[in-house]
Amino acid sequence: MGTEVDPAFIQAPEHRPKLTIVEAQGIPFIDLSGPIEDVVREIGGACEEWGFFQVINHGVPPEIRRRIELATREFFALPSEEKRRVKRNEVNVWGYYDAEHTKNVRDWKEVFDFALEDPTLVPAPAPSDPDDHKQVRSTTWTNQWPDNPPGFRESCEEYAQEVKKLSFKLMELIALSLGLPANRFSGFFKDQTTAIRLNYYPPCPVPDLALGVGRHKDNNVLTVLAQDDVGGLQVKRKTDGEWISVKPTPDAFIINVGDIIQVWTNERYESAEHRVMVNSEKERLSIPFFLNPAHYTMVEPLEELTDDQNPARYRAYNWGKFYATRKGSNFRKLDVENIQIYHFRVSK
Numbered sequence: 001m002g003t004e005v006d007p008a009f010i011q012a013p014e015h016r017p018k019l020t021i022v023e024a025q026g027i028p029f030i031d032l033s034g035p036i037e038d039v040v041r042e043i044g045g046a047c048e049e050w051g052f053f054q055v056i057n058h059g060v061p062p063e064i065r066r067r068i069e070l071a072t073r074e075f076f077a078l079p080s081e082e083k084r085r086v087k088r089n090e091v092n093v094w095g096y097y098d099a100e101h102t103k104n105v106r107d108w109k110e111v112f113d114f115a116l117e118d119p120t121l122v123p124a125p126a127p128s129d130p131d132d133h134k135q136v137r138s139t140t141w142t143n144q145w146p147d148n149p150p151g152f153r154e155s156c157e158e159y160a161q162e163v164k165k166l167s168f169k170l171m172e173l174i175a176l177s178l179g180l181p182a183n184r185f186s187g188f189f190k191d192q193t194t195a196i197r198l199n200y201y202p203p204c205p206v207p208d209l210a211l212g213v214g215r216h217k218d219n220n221v222l223t224v225l226a227q228d229d230v231g232g233l234q235v236k237r238k239t240d241g242e243w244i245s246v247k248p249t250p251d252a253f254i255i256n257v258g259d260i261i262q263v264w265t266n267e268r269y270e271s272a273e274h275r276v277m278v279n280s281e282k283e284r285l286s287i288p289f290f291l292n293p294a295h296y297t298m299v300e301p302l303e304e305l306t307d308d309q310n311p312a313r314y315r316a317y318n319w320g321k322f323y324a325t326r327k328g329s330n331f332r333k334l335d336v337e338n339i340q341i342y343h344f345r346v347s348k
């Protein structure tokens, strides 16, 4: 990427980041080793107020995080031709990619995606030609592992298993915070379609015009994010719409509520918009773990959280079809916005 920047990366003026960061009271910090009643109350408050929080004393061994961070740095430092050997596409969405768009503006980043459970079984996207009855009804996506750096796959897989445990613990705490049994959500993850992404943001000559990832909400259940010490993640504060920077804290994880929790809780906990600023001097790494349910899950408000006074605000939708539709587009520039949960919202 030279100094002549491709206009595809340039954000519309209203979405450009301010380079002078306002230091503000950030997203809450929660110590998971505290008394359970306190942790549950703090998580409930953070989900309601921010949709975002950071956790410490979370149980993920720091050396496992160090190993995947090193493997990530080494992988993205490889020559492009080598990275492209494991390039993802519309048919197999796991692997390397360098041309993703968010809201139809190109992101200043490279990514490597893999699934926790391999292969991933998902429904095939609906045929674009309605008369094409020969369309296969389901498909699988398979992890593609590079030969280099050595040990890359092992580092990714051991990290995935540890963060999976943390994500399940968080779902139990979230269930308790809603007054539900701790295991209320466990049934959704039997054949989970959870994915992990390695994000690499190269230095960018126009950090005032481009973003590493444009503004978006996560469409999954919950995200567990590791970021390095550079910083760049910003969360849109619900109270006033201000973009607040999430200061890096060594070994903490950033947790955010995804759209599926928003639907399950009938909007008691809402997913929050976030975006990533880039830096003219430093490269940055981040590793989101996107907790996803089984493909056959029908996502809808939980019965226990709806009643006559608070009727379901969403129609049920099939997670696998939703996910395959988004992934199948391979995040190219589209003429229309990609599928979103508000397409299933019941208007008031």
Ligand SMILES: O=C(O)CCC(=O)C(=O)O
Pocket (backbone or CB within 6 Å): 197, 199, 213, 225, 227, 232, 233, 274, 275, 276, 285, 286, 287, 288
């Ligand atoms: O890099 C980050 O801090 C966040 C990344 C993110 O939001 C994403 O990959 O969807």
